[in-house]
Amino acid sequence: MKSIYFIALSCIYCYYLNATSIIPAKNIGELIKSAEYITVARLASTDRIETNGKTYTKFNFKIVQNLNYYSDLKNEFSIINFSFSFKGGSFKASSDLEFELDQEYLFFLNKKGNYFIPVTLDFGIFEVKKYKGQEYIVPREHYLDVAQIGNSSLMKLPIYEKNILIKKIQFFKSNKTNWDDKNAEKMSLSSFYPEQRAAPSHCNFLTYQSKPFRWIGFPNSNVNIRYAASGDNSHLTAISDTKNAITETKNAYSGINVTDAGTHNYNPSCIGGSSLTDEFINFINSTYNSYRNILIIYNDPCNELADLINCTGIVAISGVFAISSHVYDGSLWNTAGYGYLLMNNNVGPCVNSYLYKLIVEHELSHSLGFDHITSSTANMNPYCCYTINSLDIACVNYSYSPIVLPLEIESFSIKQEAQTNQLNWKINSQFEYNLELEVAADNRNFKSIYNSNSSNATNTFNDNHENITKYYRLKLKNQDKVTYSQILVSKVNIVNQNINFFYKTNRVIALEADHELNFEDFNIFSIDGSNANNHLNFIQPNKNTLEISFQTIPGIYLIYSKRNQLFQKVFITD
Numbered sequence: 001m002k003s004i005y006f007i008a009l010s011c012i013y014c015y016y017l018n019a020t021s022i023i024p025a026k027n028i029g030e031l032i033k034s035a036e037y038i039t040v041a042r043l044a045s046t047d048r049i050e051t052n053g054k055t056y057t058k059f060n061f062k063i064v065q066n067l068n069y070y071s072d073l074k075n076e077f078s079i080i081n082f083s084f085s086f087k088g089g090s091f092k093a094s095s096d097l098e099f100e101l102d103q104e105y106l107f108f109l110n111k112k113g114n115y116f117i118p119v120t121l122d123f124g125i126f127e128v129k130k131y132k133g134q135e136y137i138v139p140r141e142h143y144l145d146v147a148q149i150g151n152s153s154l155m156k157l158p159i160y161e162k163n164i165l166i167k168k169i170q171f172f173k174s175n176k177t178n179w180d181d182k183n184a185e186k187m188s189l190s191s192f193y194p195e196q197r198a199a200p201s202h203c204n205f206l207t208y209q210s211k212p213f214r215w216i217g218f219p220n221s222n223v224n225i226r227y228a229a230s231g232d233n234s235h236l237t238a239i240s241d242t243k244n245a246i247t248e249t250k251n252a253y254s255g256i257n258v259t260d261a262g263t264h265n266y267n268p269s270c271i272g273g274s275s276l277t278d279e280f281i282n283f284i285n286s287t288y289n290s291y292r293n294i295l296i297i298y299n300d301p302c303n304e305l306a307d308l309i310n311c312t313g314i315v316a317i318s319g320v321f322a323i324s325s326h327v328y329d330g331s332l333w334n335t336a337g338y339g340y341l342l343m344n345n346n347v348g349p350c351v352n353s354y355l356y357k358l359i360v361e362h363e364l365s366h367s368l369g370f371d372h373i374t375s376s377t378a379n380m381n382p383y384c385c386y387t388i389n390s391l392d393i394a395c396v397n398y399s400y401s402p403i404v405l406p407l408e409i410e411s412f413s414i415k416q417e418a419q420t421n422q423l424n425w426k427i428n429s430q431f432e433y434n435l436e437l438e439v440a441a442d443n444r445n446f447k448s449i450y451n452s453n454s455s456n457a458t459n460t461f462n463d464n465h466e467n468i469t470k471y472y473r474l475k476l477k478n479q480d481k482v483t484y485s486q487i488l489v490s491k492v493n494i495v496n497q498n499i500n501f502f503y504k505t506n507r508v509i510a511l512e513a514d515h516e517l518n519f520e521d522f523n524i525f526s527i528d529g530s531n532a533n534n535h536l537n538f539i540q541p542n543k544n545t546l547e548i549s550f551q552t553i554p555g556i557y558l559i560y561s562k563r564n565q566l567f568q569k570v571f572i573t574d
Contacts, residue, residue, distance in 0.1 A: 024123050028157070028165075029179025032172055034119045035108035038067040040128065040166070041077070043099045048285055048323075049080065056080045057324060058115075059099050061107075067169055080115050083324055097121060098326045098335065101221040104128035106137050106165075128162060129192040135162040136185065141193045141327070158184035159192075190409070198473065198484050199329075201445060202378075203395035204371035206320065208334055213320050213369035215256075215336040217292070218400050223339070224261035224288070225364070227296040234299075234348030239263075241353050242296060245360035252388040255400030256368065264295055270302035276340055281321065284338060291323060294339030294367050296360070305342070311350035315384075316343045318363035328399075339367030358385035370395055397482060412474055414488045420462045421490045423472055429454065436475040437461055441468060448475070465490055467521075467562045499561060499568075506573045507550045509559070517546040521563050524548065527556040 025031045032038065041061035049058045059079045066073060081097045097118070099105070106126035109116040118125050126137045139157040158181045160168070165183075172179060205212035215223055225246050232238030246260045266283050268275035275297055284293045305314045323337030341363045351359065358379065365380055370392075373380040378391040410426040423437060434453045438446040450461045463470070474485035499517075504510045511517060519538040526532050535552035550557070550572045559568045 024120055027179050027181065028169070029172060031108040031119055031124045032169060032179075034110075036111060037073050037077075037109040037116065038107070038169060038173075039063050039073065039077075039109070040065040040067070040104060040106050042104045043101050044076070046099075046101065046291075047289060048291060057083070059097070061105075064104055065166065067166065068173060077109075077116050078114070079117070081324065098216070098324060101217040124157075126157075127192075131187075131191055136160065136187075136192070137162050137165045138189065138192050141189060159187045159189075160184055198487060199398050200391075200394045202373050202375060202391055203398060204373065205399075206366065206369055206371050208322065211325060211332050211334045213322060213336050214326075214328055214333045214399050215292075215368065216326055218255060219257045221292065222257040222259045223292045223294060224259050224290075225294045225296065225339075226261045226264040228298045229263035229265055230298060232298040232343060232348060234346045235351075235353075235356060236348075237353050238298060238343075238348075238356065241357040242360050245357045245364065248357070248388065249361055249364050252393060253396040253400070255397055258294075258364075261293075266295055266297065268301055273302055274304050275302045275342065280340070281338060291337040294341070294364070296341040296343070298343045300342060300345045303345075305344045308344060308346055308350060314344055315347055315350075315359060316341060316363050318342070318366040320367050320369060336369060339364075341367060355385050358387065361388060365392065365396075368396070369399060401483070409474065409476070409485050412485045412488065414472065414490055416465065416490055417462075419464060421465045421470065421472070423461045423463065423488070425459055425474060425485075427454075427459075427476070429478075433476055433478040436477075438473050438475055439463065440471045446471070446473065501559070501568050501570065503570075504547060509548045509550070509570050511546045511548070511559075513544055516543045519546060521561060522546075522548075523560045523562070525558045525560065527558070532557060 025034060041063050043059055044062045045060045047058050047060070049056050057080065059081075060076065061078065062076050063073070079097060079099075105128070107116075108119045108124050110119060111117075122140050122143045125140050125143070127140055129136050129138045137160050139159070143157065160183065168183060171177070207213070227239060227242045235241070243260055246258065250256070250258050250260075264287075266275075266280070266287075268277075268279055271277070271279070280295070281291075284291065284295065305317065307313065308315070318341040319339070320336045321338040321340075322334035324335040325332055326335050327333070341360065347356070362379055362384065370380055372382040373391055373395070375381060375391050376383075377386055377389055379386050379388040380392050380395070410428050412425045413423075415422040415424065427433070427435065432454050435451070436448045437450040439449050440446040449463060452458060463472075470490045472488045472490070476483050476485075499511055499513045502510055502512075511522075517540070519540070524532045524536055532550075532552060535550070537549040537551060539547040539549060541547065548559070552572070554573045555571075557570050557572060559570060560566075561568070
């Protein structure tokens with residue numbers, strides 16, 4: 001199966017970028033003075049608007065609490081971002097505004113035409129977050145990433161209990177006092193936002209301009225999956241197989257929210273020889289008034305795929321259109337807006353219902369932003385067909401963690417002793433959790449070496465460093481959701497102490513050094529790379545001498561010193 005992905009209105013054209021800079025407020029009091037409107041509001045919906053040949057994203061907010069009671073700001077208002085698409089390409093403004101559905105925000109706004117603009121963009125937009133049952137008003141996670149002018153030592157915005165800050169704003173507006181933050185909380189953003197996590201090493205993502213794709217708004221908002229009402233002419237059970245695929249995808253991946261939204265009647269005109277042009281986007285916008293849709297198209301209506309010949313060729317293509325970008329896990333991602341799956345002609349004679357369902361599951365994963373997994377057992381393996389397994393789930397759980405874990409990793413450190421790496425950590429949580437300490441030799445293939453839970457948690461573990469570089473991370477699990485700490489590295493200083501090798505007999509090699517020798521510091525390999533330690537006898541006349549007796553067939557062997565990380569070639573004969 002071949003998977004092709006597009007960027008809405010930009011992949012096949014040019015992508016323009018503009019920079020954004022602000023002069024930041026010194027404190028919240030300055031934001032109050034600069035704003036015409038101050039309100040707490042929830043993002044209720046998002047749609048696309050067209051004006052003067054440009055298409056913008058419009059964010060529609062419902063007011064939760066109005067703090068200065070202007071008559072023209074009653075129950076709702078809208079914000080549009082600066083980025084837009086047009087027939088010839090796209091224009092992308094850096095640090096542009098993005099919001100999450102159902103999230104509450106504290107805004108300091110000014111009005112421009114029919115829309116509203118935050119005074120200093122992300123700097124000065126606060127989010128309402130819960131921590132240990134209490135509501136707080138918190139600066140946005142990446143507010144300091146906005147380019148700033150005129151203040152090289154910018155004071156960080158504070159964190160407040162929600163009720164305290166609202167009362168403080170109201171008092172400030174009424175009494176015109178000087179602003180201070182003496183009632184602010186001594187908390188860090190890490191209490192409210194997940195720690196940066198490492199993506200599982202086997203996961204791959206669809207990318208455009210080096211940015212992977214991701215839908216936002218899960219799990220509170222859904223993505224509708226719709227399939228052509230005509231069905232697949234070559235496969236009578238195509239719709240029922242598709243419905244089963246959607247159900248299995250939804251059940252397998254707890255971090256997403258996809259909905260079987262029934263059939264669609266998209267009938268492309270095939271202008272330009274493709275069903276995946278602007279016409280595709282316009283149909284979704286005009287029919288469903290929402291960009292959060294994935295359409296499954298059967299029978300390759302525009303003949304853009306080469307026909308299967310003797311059941312050989314392209315079965316389907318699938319992918320995703322981006323509408324903007326956002327920050328996730330410390331990196332910039334393309335924001336998915338539209339997905340598609342295009343099934344070729346005459347697929348039915350080549351597959352049964354079971355395989356058809358698995359193909360749809362595979363292609364839907366592409367529409368969710370995932371590329372292939374090279375494991376032979378994953379559904380996202382490039383070679384068909386396997387059921388969804390733990391490898392697929394791990395990738396989805398990384399991209400779409402349904403909740404922010406109510407955990408705070410206060411510290412994670414490493415102290416290197418003579419023979420051991422001492423790992424220390426401190427976890428702050430009022431909830432039950434499981435903890436694993438993982439280690440890897442290559443920063444990719446981690447394995448667990450210690451387990452605990454919140455009821456018997458300890459804060460330290462000693463691991464023999466074995467004279468090799470090791471990578472460590474913490475894995476925390478709560479409510480079936482997983483997050484990871486940063487990765488710590490212990491590097492071993494290689495000591496190039498001289499070891500002399502000489503033949504005592506044809507089958508006995510003697511090692512002498514000016515330091516203590518231990519047989520555990522050596523591995524013996526045959527020339528084909530297999531370990532030969534089980535065929536050896538180690539004799540130690542004294543602490544500085546080690547004799548290795550080869551009880552094996554003659555040949556070439558390699559003696560590996562873990563201490564020096566060096567090989568010595570020896571020849572064993574009769």
